[in-house]
Amino acid sequence: MISEKDIEIIEAYLRGELSENELVTIEEKIKSDKDFASQVEMLRDMSVALKADVNGFNQTLASVMISEERKEKKVVPIRKWLMVAAAIAALMVVFFLFNTSSPDDLYTAYFEMPPENVITRNDASNTSLDQAITAYKRTDYRQALSLFDSMNPKSTEVVFYSAMCHMAEGNHDQSVPLLESIQGTAGSLNSAVEWYLGLSHFQLGNNDQARDILTNLAEIDGYYARQAREFLSDW
Amino acid sequence: MKKVTQYSHDELVRGIRNSDRTTLAYVYSTWFPMIRDFIGKNAGTEEDARDIFQEGMLVLFDKVQGSEVEWKSTLKTFLFAVCRNKWLMVLRKRKTQNTVADLESLSDIESEVAEDIEKSERYKLMRKGFDQLGTECQQVLNLFFEGQSMKEIAEKLSFTPAYAKKKKFICQKKLIDLVSADPSFQELYEK
Incomplete structure (x- = not known):
């Protein structure tokens, strides 16, 4: 289950706002945690899909x-x-x-x-x-x-x-x-x-x-x- | 309506991105016959062609939203490749692929559009989930993805900033849950 903190970190990641250390951590998590990787993809898609009219x-x-x-x-x-x-x-x-x-x-x-x-x-x-x-x-x-x-x-x-x-x-x-x-x-x-x-x-x-x-x-x-x-x- | 040569690649991208009526009328009147002919020659009706054209245009619309899209073909060729792939999928579903005459093997560009088609399917799933959210969630997420700050969202919807932030999280989580529960989720997200 995704937490508020996860969403905040993923959104910062998608905006390219993470520090180098945070970036390494999140990319490792994406590789090792399938559910987390899907959540990243969903949040990425959400920002495109809902922005366009x-x-x-x-x-x-x-x-x-x-x-x-x-x-x-x-x-x-x-x-x-x-x-x-x-x-x-x-x-x-x-x-x-x-x-x-x-x-x-x-x-x-x-x-x-x-x-x-x-x-x-x-x-x-x-x-x-x-x-x-x-x-x-x-x-x-x-x-x-x-x-x-x-x-x-x-x-x-x-x-x-x-x-x-x-x-x-x-x-x-x-x-x-x-x-x-x-x-x-x-x-x-x-x-x-x-x-x-x-x-x-x-x-x-x-x-x-x-x-x-x-x-x-x-x-x-x-x-x-x-x-x-x-x-x-x-x- | 502008003449063919008056539409540059960038003008078409901009027109489609902005749902510009004149551009879409030009696109329909000049590109649709190509799709209709292809589908007509491959076991489809004119109605099939219209359906596929609309689906293909949606993929193109989603594609032009990107700011740094690398185009390896003209938009017309891209649309044709998307429609061709989509029609092939329909024929496979209908199990009539043997009746398809002269369908060449998929070329490079078509494998590339396969990715765009899948992306567009994921957006479709996301929008389907969004439509199932309550009005308040839709308002919060619309404003958020329009680029409004949480403070502005709170002011517009008469929320406290803390509630607006909480609400945004709850709505995003709900949307993720809806999308994850959809039968097509695994195929689209967990390959």
């Missing part, structure tokens, strides 16, 4: 593939392990060459319903969730919403997709409180939550709130930040 990359790539294929009027099936990326990529329609003239046009240009495949099925026997997903897939958002509503407790994803159903139905006054309830706690959906919250406020005519949310979102890295920047510049 892989979600942003996957989202942009998936979105690029969709939009390039759309130019050829084809549909792109996206690999399952990129589900989240593809879902988020499909969340937005990129109309770069689109000159929007009214708020409705702007909203329409940027809003698209996400596919259902980011919903986690923790429980294989969860038939309500399966039914809700099926309804969502066939774009029966009212039915999906009623099934999502019947679920208790609701996962972050279920709340998010309930909000999406409300948005699809044009009920932005309903999507706002749902999205606000998971703001900052939605893990990989955090940026998506901000994005859709901003769009919901925009549709409600709460321009100041929409602008604040999208401006904050635009300041971070990642796909949604870029979407927000483009949206704000088109606004």
Whole structure:
């Protein structure tokens, strides 16, 4: 089991900050202790893997593939392990060459319903969730919403997709409180939550709130930040 | 979109590293046909080609994160070698390798990409573990790997500095435990 001290020493080693004596000691330990050697490798990988914005990359790539294929009027099936990326990529329609003239046009240009495949099925026997997903897939958002509503407790994803159903139905006054309830706690959906919250406020005519949310979102890295920047510049 | 000759090696590296949309659109439109043709000729569909292209691009994305990467080939050749290796792995899994026509033996560059593919798989495993952490852990680790000091992290998350430091250790340990418990851990870390 790794100790706090081990992590500190390994991180100093990876940063090249150990003294010569410490360096000799740690390198001997790496050679003689297989578990310790794996821990060093894991901490090295952690610093690379978590630093790079892989979600942003996957989202942009998936979105690029969709939009390039759309130019050829084809549909792109996206690999399952990129589900989240593809879902988020499909969340937005990129109309770069689109000159929007009214708020409705702007909203329409940027809003698209996400596919259902980011919903986690923790429980294989969860038939309500399966039914809700099926309804969502066939774009029966009212039915999906009623099934999502019947679920208790609701996962972050279920709340998010309930909000999406409300948005699809044009009920932005309903999507706002749902999205606000998971703001900052939605893990990989955090940026998506901000994005859709901003769009919901925009549709409600709460321009100041929409602008604040999208401006904050635009300041971070990642796909949604870029979407927000483009949206704000088109606004 | 820029023309082919307008993208230097460094511009491509930078564009891919920054997930630049225009660069990725260029890469997809000019490099994907090569992957599609190869997979099409080797028992695969266009959908297979897209999957493999996306996987290959992720390996390339991980590779360009390094600051002192020694490139022994162009990025396009690298991507092709990665995709080729990945497709070979798929065919082996599908046990249809006998149907593969004209797959040459792996050349030097391809053994080199095998290392990059494995590294990318390890990062994938790390990210999978990260996704299973709680929000607070994700926030702490995100800020830490963004290069923020423990003091800054403590301020941002309204923790005491001591708690922030403890929390960072607990989260890293949890992530190590999650990764170590994954079925692919041994194959990727304990060779």
